[in-house]
Amino acid sequence: MEENQQQNNFYNPEKNTLDIRSNGMYPSGVLSNLCSNGFRFEGMVCGSMEGFLQSLKQQDRDKQRQICSMKGGNARKRSVTSWQTDQVVWWRGQAIDRQSEEYQQLLRRAYRAMFEQSERFRTALMSTRGITLTHSTGERNPYKTIITEQELCGILTEIREEYDKLPKVPPRKKRVFVDMDNVLVDFQSGIDQQSEETLREYEGHPDDIPGIFSLMKPMPGAIEAMHALQEHYDLFILSTAPWGNPTAWADKVKWVTQYLDDVFHKRMVITHHKDLCQGDYLIDDRGKHGTSEFAGEWIAFGSEKFPDWNSVLDYLLPRE
Numbered sequence: 001m002e003e004n005q006q007q008n009n010f011y012n013p014e015k016n017t018l019d020i021r022s023n024g025m026y027p028s029g030v031l032s033n034l035c036s037n038g039f040r041f042e043g044m045v046c047g048s049m050e051g052f053l054q055s056l057k058q059q060d061r062d063k064q065r066q067i068c069s070m071k072g073g074n075a076r077k078r079s080v081t082s083w084q085t086d087q088v089v090w091w092r093g094q095a096i097d098r099q100s101e102e103y104q105q106l107l108r109r110a111y112r113a114m115f116e117q118s119e120r121f122r123t124a125l126m127s128t129r130g131i132t133l134t135h136s137t138g139e140r141n142p143y144k145t146i147i148t149e150q151e152l153c154g155i156l157t158e159i160r161e162e163y164d165k166l167p168k169v170p171p172r173k174k175r176v177f178v179d180m181d182n183v184l185v186d187f188q189s190g191i192d193q194q195s196e197e198t199l200r201e202y203e204g205h206p207d208d209i210p211g212i213f214s215l216m217k218p219m220p221g222a223i224e225a226m227h228a229l230q231e232h233y234d235l236f237i238l239s240t241a242p243w244g245n246p247t248a249w250a251d252k253v254k255w256v257t258q259y260l261d262d263v264f265h266k267r268m269v270i271t272h273h274k275d276l277c278q279g280d281y282l283i284d285d286r287g288k289h290g291t292s293e294f295a296g297e298w299i300a301f302g303s304e305k306f307p308d309w310n311s312v313l314d315y316l317l318p319r320e
Contacts, residue, residue: 011131018128020135020152022072027124031133031156033147034072039117041110042092044068051075052110053146056089056096057082064090084144099142107147111155115163125160133157175279175296176229176316177238177269180252181207182285183219183301184226184237184260190216207242213251218259221309226263228313237268238277240289283312 010019010028018027022034029035033049046052047069054075055068067078083089087098096103115122133156138149181187190212191199202209229235237256241248249270256264269277275290284291285301292298299306299315306312 015132016130017132017134020133020156021137027127030120030124031128032072033152034076035121036071037114037118037121039114041113044092046110046114048072048075049110049114054079056091056146059090059095061093064092083146087143089146098146104151107151108155108158112159115159122163125156126163129160129164173232173234174281175236176233177236177274177277177279177282177284177294178226179282179284179286179291179301180213180237180239180255183283184222185213185216185255186219187216205242205244207248208245210245210247211251212245213241213248214254214258216255219309223259225309225313226260229316230263232317233281235263235267236277236279237264238274238279238282238284239268239270240272240274241270243272281316 008021008023008025010021010024011017012019020031021028022032023029024032030037033053036048038048039046041052044052044055044065045068048071050072051068051070051074054070055064057080058064058067067075070078083098088095089098089103090096091106096106115125133153135149135152138147138152139145140148140150142148142151178184187207190209191206193215194206194209194212198209199206206212226235237252239252241252252270253268256268271277271289273290274282274284275293275295278295280296281299282291282294282296283299283301283306287298287300299312301312306315
């Protein structure tokens with residue numbers, strides 16, 4: 001086992017070089033064009049960088065699209081040498097001189113696209129900071145290969161250095177939308193505070209009772225849960241309000257100001273089309289008003305899986 005690992009470890013500590021090889025130990029093998037680092041590039045699906053490179057040898061756009069989508073080993077089997085005669089390669093129907101600056105720019109754009117989209121490739125490349133990259137099995141003659149050792153290593157080194165110069169910003173917190181009625185607030189608690197006369201007047205539609213939303217009590221564990229989630233997520237209230245109750249909108253703001261202003265200050269969205277909001281999670285007790293069409297994950301509060309706030313926290317909070 002140790003002999004095999006040593007054989008496949010292409011890092012040279014004396015020269016501080018890393019040889020990019022498909023059978024190399026991490027990160028060498030991940031940086032190989034044969035590695036299946038899939039990405040999209042200028043309207044084409046690339047199963048690997050090798051797929052993209054081999055597709056450049058095809059003038060027929062259907063063949064190019066097919067080869068481009070292939071993983072490394074399969075794409076390499078489709079390699080041809082006919083392009084070497086006139087040194088013309090093709091990309092999306094356009095002829096490009098292999099020896100031109102236009103071609104070099106195409107290569108750079110493709111590798112940058114893979115770097116941006118493939119976390120595995122990006123992490124592997126950035127782990128080589130301070131190390132000189134080589135590719136000993138690569139062809140050095142640009143008239144015989146679609147990419148030389150110098151081109152490959154030069155582009156990767158350039159991308160690596162550019163990335164280190166970019167201003168680093170903290171990763172975006174995932175966005176969580178939280179419904180109010182029977183999620184944050186106990187709707188029944190507002191009804192319990194009404195007179196019999198008022199309940200008779202609004203029988204069948206108690207949500208139209210003026211001021212009722214400001215009287216409701218928090219659901220058990222809701223206040224504590226919001227403070228716990230605030231440390232890890234970008235929180236917003238996403239609620240509806242009855243169209244026929246002119247005080248409902250203001251009453252909901254009043255409730256939030258009283259109980260959770262430190263979490264949701266100016267973070268309220270009142271809408272009957274919740275699917276228009278973009279986020280990662282929506283905690284809601286009903287699938288109405290666009291909840292079931294929400295593009296992120298709907299956490300069905302009150303369901304068998306999420307019966308209370310403790311179950312929601314167990315699901316959303318990171319494990320220790």
